[in-house]
Amino acid sequence: xxxxxxxxxxxxxxxxxxxxxxxxxxxxxxxxxxxxxxxxxxxxxxxxxxxxxxxxxxxxxxxxxxxxxxxxxxxxxxxxxxxxxxxxxxxxxxxxxxxxxxxxxxxxxxxxxxxxxxxxxxxxxxxxxxxxxxxxxxxxxxxxxxxxxxxxxxxxxxxxxxxxxxxxxxxxxxxxxxxxxxxxxxxxxxxxxxxxxxxxxxxxxx
Ligand SMILES: Cc1cc2nc3c(=O)[nH]c(=O)nc-3n(C[C@H](O)[C@H](O)[C@H](O)COP(=O)(O)O)c2cc1C
Numbered sequence: 001x002x003x004x005x006x007x008x009x010x011x012x013x014x015x016x017x018x019x020x021x022x023x024x025x026x027x028x029x030x031x032x033x034x035x036x037x038x039x040x041x042x043x044x045x046x047x048x049x050x051x052x053x054x055x056x057x058x059x060x061x062x063x064x065x066x067x068x069x070x071x072x073x074x075x076x077x078x079x080x081x082x083x084x085x086x087x088x089x090x091x092x093x094x095x096x097x098x099x100x101x102x103x104x105x106x107x108x109x110x111x112x113x114x115x116x117x118x119x120x121x122x123x124x125x126x127x128x129x130x131x132x133x134x135x136x137x138x139x140x141x142x143x144x145x146x147x148x149x150x151x152x153x154x155x156x157x158x159x160x161x162x163x164x165x166x167x168x169x170x171x172x173x174x175x176x177x178x179x180x181x182x183x184x185x186x187x188x189x190x191x192x193x194x195x196x197x198x199x200x201x202x203x204x205x206x
Contacts, residue, residue, distance in 0.1 A: 003174050004032045004057035005104075008064040008072045012037070017106040017151035018065055020159060024167040025063075030174050032057065036074045043077055050082040055095060059143075059173050059180060062131065063104040066147075069120075069127045071103075079134065088138045097139030097193035100180040103128055104146040104166065111149040125185060132185060139193030144185045 005025060009018045012035075026033040034053065040046075054060065064071045086092045105124075113119040114127075125132075128145055135142035146169060148154075148162045172178030184190070 001058040001173050001176060001180070002032070002056060003030075003059045003061065003170060004034065004053055005061045005063050005170070006034050006036055006075075006078065008036045008062070008075045008078075010037055010072050010074070015065070017148055017159065018063070020151075020163045021063060021104065021106070021148070021166050024163045025170050028167070028170065028174070031170060036078060037072075040074065043074060045078055045081045047081050047084070050078065051084075051087060051095070054082070054099070057099070059100045059102065060140075061102050061104050061170070066105045066107040066109075066124075066127075069122075070130070071105075083134065083138060094139065094193070097191075098141070100141040100143055101131065101135040101138075102143035102145060102183075103131055106148040106151050108152070109150060110153075111147075114149070132188065136188075136191050139191045141180055141190060141194065142185050142188050143180055143183045 007018075007022060007026070009015050009022075012019065012022070015022075025031060026035075032053065036045075062071065062075060064075055070076070083089065083096075084093075088096050105128075107114070107124075109120055114122065114124045116122070120127075124145060124147055132142045146166055148159070148166075151159050151162065154162070169178065173180060
């Protein structure tokens with residue numbers, strides 16, 4: 001599978017966790033790593049370029065620190081500008097169908113805080129639901145998020161292990177050892193765009 005990583009960290013020079021994840025995957029062969037803040041320091045996103053990149057890939061990873069229970073601002077700008085009606089969704093908006101989307105995030109909060117009754121009151125999956133539903137609207141599969149919780153408080157050994165988990169996931173998706181259909185987010189119901197595709201494949205298999 002062709003993997004596109006859209007990376008967003010507004011202060012990479014001060015980053016620890018995302019820097020580790022960045023360094024583990026940014027130069028992997030066969031992966032397209034695209035640093036949005038580096039490409040668009042003025043936020044003037046080149047929509048045609050971004051859409052062309054999306055067309056060339058099967059799996060899109062949004063890799064970013066978790067900011068205000070969501071993503072840094074450029075990710076929102078990217079969604080607002082690139083996922084146009086008539087291209088990504090709506091009449092004629094079929095270009096992302098049967099591709100996959102995943103968030104790869106780092107948080108300040110501990111995993112135990114992301115529960116009902118915990119300090120952050122919601123599960124991470126609930127907080128990421130706008131991404132989940134945006135993927136659904138565009139006919140994409142939404143994958144279980146990859147999260148490094150409270151990475152800045154981890155020992156360097158534990159952070160290195162999580163980093164290598166991430167690298168393994170990206171390589172597995174790239175090489176086909178990990179089937180994205182087996183990594184869909186919990187409870188995710190595939191959009192209709194996949195139905196035709198699956199029965200089409202089944203017809204050809206018999
Ligand atoms: C503007 C801002 C907003 C943040 N919002 C959250 C948040 O909502 N939840 C959380 O767990 N951590 C939050 N954090 C902490 C970051 O997610 C955390 O420091 C980061 O993921 C660590 O990665 P880094 O070392 O690459 O920056 C926030 C940090 C900043 C600067």
